[in-house]
Amino acid sequence: MHLLIITPAGPDSKAGNRATALRWQVLLEQSGHQVQVLTGYEGETADLMIALHAWRSAHAVEAWREQNPDKPLIVVLTGTDIYHHQHEYPGVTLASMDTADLLIGLHDLVARDIPESFSDKLVTLRQSAAQPAVRGGSRPEPGQFNICVIGHLRDEKDSLRAALAARHLPEDSSIVVNCAGRPHTEEWREKALSESKDNPRFHWLGELDKPGLENLMAVSSVMVISSVMEGGANVVSEACRAGLPILASDIPGNKGLLGEDYPGYFPVGDDKALAQLMSRAEREPEYLAKLRAAVSALAETFTPEKERQSLDEALARVLDIRG
Known part of the structure; x- marks a missing residue:
């Protein structure tokens, strides 16, 4: 046709x-x-x-x-x-x-x-994603526990929630939040620049090409998707195919992809609850492995x-x- x-x-x-x-x-x-x-x-x-x-x-x-x-x-x-x-x-x-x-x-x-x-x-x-050349978390950087946020910076994505959560982490945490995405408005650009300046745990990387995004996922141990609304984000497909653990807001658009029983949800907009999960992923290898097993089990549904x-x-x- x-x-x-x-x-x-x-x-x-x-x-x-x-x-x-x-x-x-x-x-x-x-x-x-x-x-x-x-x-x-x-x-x-x-x-x-x-x-x-x-x-x-x-x-x-x-x-x-x-x-x-x-x-x-x-x-x-x-x-x-x-x-x-x-x-x-x-x-x-x-x-x-x-x-x-x-x-x-x-x-x-x-x-x-x-x-x-x-x-x-x-x-x-x-929605599907190609099998990445490298798996998520396969190239961690020494002395850092990298967490990535990928997607356009906009209200619907609540794009700085992980950055705000990082402010609640204990001083001895090695977590760094790396955010990649184009700002939807000039206001979002200014917010991202300001947060990068004021928050030592947050780096805004701008918009990355595909190899750059694959590298970001490879050095990251966790991805955060903090959206307040989603129709079914393709970045979830990409993370699952890469075996990259996800911490996700508990909205229907995320639960409808990851399942009701997925172990990595936090209340939408709750940076303190997100900080607790981020810290748990950093400090509890068993929890991180549980998240990785859950996303890896879903990978075949996103081919x-x-x-x-x-x-x-x-x-x-x-x-x-x-x-």
Whole structure:
């Protein structure tokens, strides 16, 4: 088939939605489809459209349905769709969800947080990550217990929570928090620079390329994902594939990937609780090993082969719906 993938993130963006669109383009082309990645819909001819983001891609969703009333439409629900936009802009967001023939959620608990009327057309897909050249924590730096934070600096990510937690650590701790990511706003840039200056345990590294990120994970013993909302962060997939232990905020987007019983959760926004887990990971080898075993056990659920299979199944289902 000829497929369109719509993402609001432009060609130069390194946002998660853009990365997802490009990864899906490769996987779907491997399945024999012709795939275009666009930022909007301008009447292009295709057999099926996949729109990333119910709210931000709402115009494309509406235009596709008006021009192609009998052709399949899939809408992918992002974290901001589920946990913000459907409440802040319910008319537009829910209209996109209603218009779609199929909805894709990126973690196992999405059904709990969208209207029950949409549950029948919701499928779950786990985003994949390539097998890294080196494992997480494989090159620890002497005298330091490195903890990484990876992702754009923005409110939804609560990006400095690990830095704030590091301020609560005992003086003899060797923990250093290294944060890699582009600031979403100038305000976030200033906050990251200020924290780097005032907090000796925190280093903001800016935006790193893929080799830089792989190296950061290799020297890190733990990753922190402190988000207040997530649709299913790909960085979780990457850490699990690398065998890098995760400390995660106890939000549905993290629990829906790591499981309800994962041993590394802390209450969202609670830097003191996070500090306790960070210290425990540093000082208790058994706890760190337990975290590593848990992420390693999940690694096979985040392979490109699994994601491609899920995409193929989603296409088959939406074609069946359309008859």
